Amino acid sequence: MRIAWEGRELYCHISTKAGFDPVKTLYVCAPGADAASYEAAARFAQASGWREIAEQDGAVLVLPIVPHGWRAEDAGLLMEIYRGTRGSFPTQSGKSLYGRGGYLWCWETLIYAVGYEDGASFLGDASAACPSFFAAAALVGGVPQDYTPGERPSSHWLVENVSADYKTLNRELPVCLWLMVRERQEADAAVRYFNWSNGAQGPGCEEMFDDISATVYRAPDGGAAQVRISTGTFGPEPALARTVFSQLFERVIRWKNGPDGKLAPFMSRADFYASPRFALDSVVYGGRSYGFFVHVPEGLTAEQARGLPLVFSVHGRGEPAWMFAEKNGWDRLADETGAFLLAVPDSPENIWFLERDGGVFARMIDRLHSRYGIDRERVYLTGFSNGGMMTREAGTRYPQLFAALSPWNAPPAETWPGFAEGGWQMPCFIYLGDNDPVARGTEEPLLEQMLRANCCAAVRTAGGFVPDAIYNGENHYTAARGYTEGERFGTAVYRDAQGVPRVCVTVMKNMPHGAIHDESRAAWEFMRRYRRPGNGKAVETVPHTESTETECAKQKEERLK
Template sequence: MKRRDFMKLSAATALGATVAAMAPSALAATELNQTNGDLHTTVDRKTAAMGLGDGKTFAYDPEKPYLNVNVGLFHDAQVTVGGQNVGTATYYLPDGMDPWAPAVIVLTPDDTTAKAFSGTVTGRMWRTVACKNKIAVAFFGPENGGSWNLSLSAAGRDDAAALDALYQLMRKKSVKLSGAFSMDKSHTALVGYKEGGAAALLFGARWASDFSSICAVDAAEVPAASLEAVGGQYVLPFPGDSTRGVQEEAIAAKTVDTPVWLVRSNADSTNKAALEFYLKANQAVAKGDGVYVSGRAGSAAEVWVTEKAQCPAAIWEKFSGQFKRFMALQLPGRVAKAEDFTRRGFDIHEEWVNGELRRWMVYVPSTYTGNEKVPLVLVMHGYTASMYAIAEESRWYDVAEQNGFIVVFAQGLVRPADLMGNIPTAMWLAGPFAAMAGKDTDPSVDLEFINSLLDRMEQDYRIDTTRVYATGHSNGSLMTWATACRYASRFAAIAPVGYMFTPLPELDPAVLLPAWAFLGEYDSAGVAELVEDNGTVKALQGWNAHNATNEAAVAESSSYNGAFVTKSFMGGNAPLVKYTVVKDTPHVYLQEESVAIWNEFFSRYSRGADGTLYYQGNAVNAGQYQPSANWYAAK
């Protein structure tokens, strides 16, 4: 994934009193003088990043908040299954990793521990790749440094379970863990060498949706019987937070499309079974020169077979760094190419705003000339994530390009997360999260940042201020609710995804605010079912009361072949509150949601200069709230 250097802007256009724009290199160890707290110096971070000695944990520095606090080699990360230790991993975390960083899991050959392999020539080359690309690398070996259990013997370790446990461990941010960091669950690649290559092909197949791609180098033979056994196991159709939905969806591992590269792995002889397994999984067709492309509509997955040796840098740059795995309505998920944020249309900013170093990314459609005013959509990511992550997940930039509006992806500041027991992570201070503000931090600072950002967008671009909208996912959904309550008159409509919340007291009762909320059927941050007195029902009741809807006349509909099941509550002559359960999905933001939100909701609303709300060009007539119990189930 490529990311543009942060734009350098003049002090005259600063949002705060001070503007200090930086390139990503300014966030690296070479530019660091010292952190606060323990006064670790540049030399300390350089030494740790070089892998000289064990990894180190540095104090959070509010002057450089996006710097990762854990740097270097962290050995003996305990991997557990069912409460039992099943192995140890070694992490390498370079200096200067962004929040929500991609990662590579490297499986070692037989008779090689993770710690030992991290110090080999290949291991050091992977550490160099990590430094250059600011990604994490984890090394993992067979049980007790012995042999991978490729035969799936009941007497050996369940290597598939161990690999999944490592992936889940790498997603955790607890300060109690060795080398915790913020990992991009949609961009975690799996690479294996020799017997570890066979393990990557076999156990990666078992948990296909965990990994964005698999690369096997000089792979030993993968037993066909073992592939058949794991291929029949059910998997999540998405990088999941839990196992909810596995049995209901009944998706076999052998049907999940996965980018795979077999490098010098005898795909035409001893590993022919592995090649055929992945060709079938991808419904792949030959493209030529050892490349096969997925036959699934909308999938970017490919299978490569080559005999030329490949160094870690080539593996990352050509293949592992190119693919990402997202949830989509097309089960079992969506394999896409990583977005190039250096391409035309994207502008990335880092500036001091109200005393804090803030980031945001703007996408300007190719049709924008500045001669006419255009709508604006504000998009906010979830807890620990990033503006890049929500951009790729939701693909609002595609919707903006197709419909001629500007979209801004705002980045939550990386803050200490002591109250959650986590390392400093990207977050939005809103609702319950506002309590996480430190004693010297105003809990409204993020709300004020968003307000300033909207001012800035109206200054830098010709924005139609009657057509400004907000959406977000999870913690960003909470931020959407809170921002809309604080600055209701700025928005024509909002669409929070993945988190429900009742109106805050500061919401002006005179301002109608259309809201369309989404929850996944298997959402981990909310209960999709509408049951009396649960949080989802209470939130909808609160918004229905504010927008004066008639709950007795709720309209029900479905779309996307029944995947979206929607209830619409009319307020006067407009559907002012909508709620959609997305079937078969977890806690995610779908690109299909972005399309629907724009086409069916945002594009239909505007707000006049006097605050009047319009729906499809007609003024919305405020109704009277009429509560009813006919749209939810009794306890």
């Protein structure tokens, strides 16, 4: 497909398999001669194997046309192309996400690039100038030529209005790169530069990726940041493209949870479904089958997990449960504490609607109680974005099912009228980002309703409801309590007449429409305090005297005996 953008041509292939799921954007910087015209780029896309890969994966493939060569192009070209075209790819399958008007959703978290020869050198320069743009990149037969952009401030392209203390430079941002060169010394400068960015030290380790050997330098945090070096003769063969895609691009994501995002390991759909970490189950409601993934805390058998509370983590619009399940760290927290069972439900066509889907939670709770013996009085509902909207709606439409709620970054949603009139109590921990255009400004109506439901006598002023306390990284979200990014929290705490926190509103610093693992820890620390006896209207406080990690570690140890 030929696309015109800003006076230039782009070769694009839109997969006929793309539809409801988030779409990867694959950029290919072909060698100069193969990128000089649309016809040459089309031939290269086919011969290199990338067109077929994009088609099978449900991705969008883009090859820029550079008639004057890659040296004439600005290193920010690919980022500008993405910004200008990401919403303009029409579905070829007849399927598209609700609200997208027949166009595909090319996620900021799923951007990958590969370059060949002089196209690889250009991509290397782009990796130095725009390191937070790609989740991963592969350079075949070329290396960066210009590292000077490393001294510039980052683009912080995911958060426009960063805080005054965010002063990150490009060279300080971790990357995920695979360098394929003839001789090792060709890549020495790139290895030194990007290893410094990643904080990688030591000689690296030798690994095999299909039939290609590589020296791999990994970041010490065990995440996805890494530099791979492979030596030999490499070219635009389909076999090489398949290895780059399956062994790199399908294993890394850059989550949208800060000004420049965060690299993280990632499982493909096939790998996730094959993993024993989550068990797939399903129920039928309204004539539809709803799948959901269940995670039992690591080290516990299903029998040892009997009697545990249940946490629902509900995905957002366009984000299937298999992608969402490990995103916010609920599974890791379950492993660490051994304190709850995790369920991640899937919705039809990756979108939640109260009238269609709200009643499914009762079915899932029944199934999980029969199979795992969950504590029905301690079921907690949390969700992100459209899942946060469902948390607000289903949590107030079916309050008897849940002991507490935690909606994250939720768009505007109605509270069920019968909730306010019925005298239901419902502890609630609300999240939103300070740079989230989806959720900012939506918290006030929910806050007012929850304060009333939980008998919190907060005073309202022109500036809003006055909290009883403010929690931040200095007085609550500390490293001693298990938090790694506590400085990003600002929580307004509202207490009931007994002085128990019943409603919290947390604004996350430098946060777009995203979330970090620490948020799960804080939400769990709040929700676990509550029980709904007999599924009645009142909520009781469950006594806890120790920190989350200390107390839950003791409970897990007891279960393992």
